[in-house]
Amino acid sequence: MKNWIKVFVLAAVVGIGVLIYVWFFIYNKPHMNIEKATPDYIISASECYDHYANGNNNETLNYTGKVLQIYGSPSSIEKTDSLTVVVFTFSTGMFGDEGIRCTMLPSYSNEVSNSILSKEISIKGYCSGYNETDVILEQCSIIKN
Amino acid sequence: MKKVALLTAAIIICAVPFYGQHFITKNGHISFYSDGPLEKIEAHNKQVNSALNIETGDMVFKVLMKSFVFEKALMQEHFNENYVESDKFPNATFKGKVVNMSDITLTKDGTYEADVEGELTIHGISNKIEDKGTFIVSKEGIHGNSKFNILLADYDISIPGAVTGKIAEEIEITVDVKLKKFSK
Numbered sequence: 126m127k128n129w130i131k132v133f134v135l136a137a138v139v140g141i142g143v144l145i146y147v148w149f150f151i152y153n154k155p156h157m158n159i160e161k162a163t164p165d166y167i168i169s170a171s172e173c174y175d176h177y178a179n180g181n182n183n184e185t186l187n188y189t190g191k192v193l194q195i196y197g198s199p200s201s202i203e204k205t206d207s208l209t210v211v212v213f214t215f216s217t218g219m220f221g222d223e224g225i226r227c228t229m230l231p232s233y234s235n236e237v238s239n240s241i242l243s244k245e246i247s248i249k250g251y252c253s254g255y256n257e258t259d260v261i262l263e264q265c266s267i268i269k270n
Numbered sequence: 271m272k273k274v275a276l277l278t279a280a281i282i283i284c285a286v287p288f289y290g291q292h293f294i295t296k297n298g299h300i301s302f303y304s305d306g307p308l309e310k311i312e313a314h315n316k317q318v319n320s321a322l323n324i325e326t327g328d329m330v331f332k333v334l335m336k337s338f339v340f341e342k343a344l345m346q347e348h349f350n351e352n353y354v355e356s357d358k359f360p361n362a363t364f365k366g367k368v369v370n371m372s373d374i375t376l377t378k379d380g381t382y383e384a385d386v387e388g389e390l391t392i393h394g395i396s397n398k399i400e401d402k403g404t405f406i407v408s409k410e411g412i413h414g415n416s417k418f419n420i421l422l423a424d425y426d427i428s429i430p431g432a433v434t435g436k437i438a439e440e441i442e443i444t445v446d447v448k449l450k451k452f453s454k
Contacts, residue, residue: 151344152342152344153342153344154342154343154344155343156343156346157343189336189357189360190336190357203296203297205297205316205448207316208297208316208317210296210297219294219321219330220294220296220319220321220332220452221294221296221452226296226317228316228317253334253336253337254334254336254337254356254360254361255334255360256317256319256332256333256334256360256361257332257361258296258319258332259296259319261317261334261336261337263317263337
């Protein structure tokens with residue numbers, strides 16, 4: 126085989142490889158699997174809420190966008206058409222109870238019942254920040270000891 | 271002394287726009303959609319805070335930008351890091367009023383048109399908006415819906431040069447909130 130054909134075939138193979146890599150691992154890369162992720166911080170629910178509610182911006186940046194594992198006693202559970210939310214309440218304001226709202230992964234919806242209320246549990250989730258009333262944790266799972 | 275306390279309480283009550291009977295949700299749904307030549311972009315946020323004072327018509331929305339979920343993780347990253355800079359501007363807000371609140375009979379089930387106006391703040395930039403929505407009143411509460419368009423340029427959201435003309439400069443926002451009576 127002539128050299129220029131070898132070079133052409135090699136370049137084509139490398140090019141296709143790069144395209145496949147970009148398509149699957151960059152453009153269509155999957156969302157982070159929060160359930161399997163190692164938490165960046167393990168803190169109590171009250172400590173987490175205090176960091177945001179007290180308005181310490183540096184602390185806020187530390188937790189937002191991170192995987193948190195919080196522990197404490199939830200005060201209520203809300204179920205809507207598509208979401209199950211475990212709520213840790215620390216205050217009351219214009220929008221009602223304020224605290225930490227943990228949106229559970231669908232696979233944990235059935236596990237969440239009133240039996241977990243007022244008992245200490247650990248929940249892991251992605252912290253999307255503070256909306257000036259609540260700290261929001263998403264894709265949450267219950268950590269069993 | 272009692273009169274002073276009562277007067278003080280009255281002043282505080284008048285100063286707080288959301289005192290009075292109001293309806294709230296923390297699970298409101300806001301989605302946006304844009305259809306550009308390069309790609310369609312759609313994202314959903316199902317954890318929107320909203321409150322409506324049915325006496326004054328005052329209405330508030332608070333939307334955490336990092337709670338928007340996209341189909342593609344890469345889009346979500348670009349949205350938060352390059353477009354809305356959600357670390358710097360974590361929340362979008364709407365503060366406004368249902369100007370025809372007196373036309374909406376909350377004691378009677380039915381569908382009512384709501385004229386809403388107020389200030390929408392995204393990416394740290396505020397603009398006045400006026401739009402129409404629908405309130406469906408039932409025993410369960412008030413189900414509010416609205417759909418409107420915004421221009422990215424109005425909120426200082428710039429499209430990177432490499433994809434200019436390939437991503438839509440106008441996005442359609444859909445609001446769907448089920449407000450329930452708030453009682454302490």
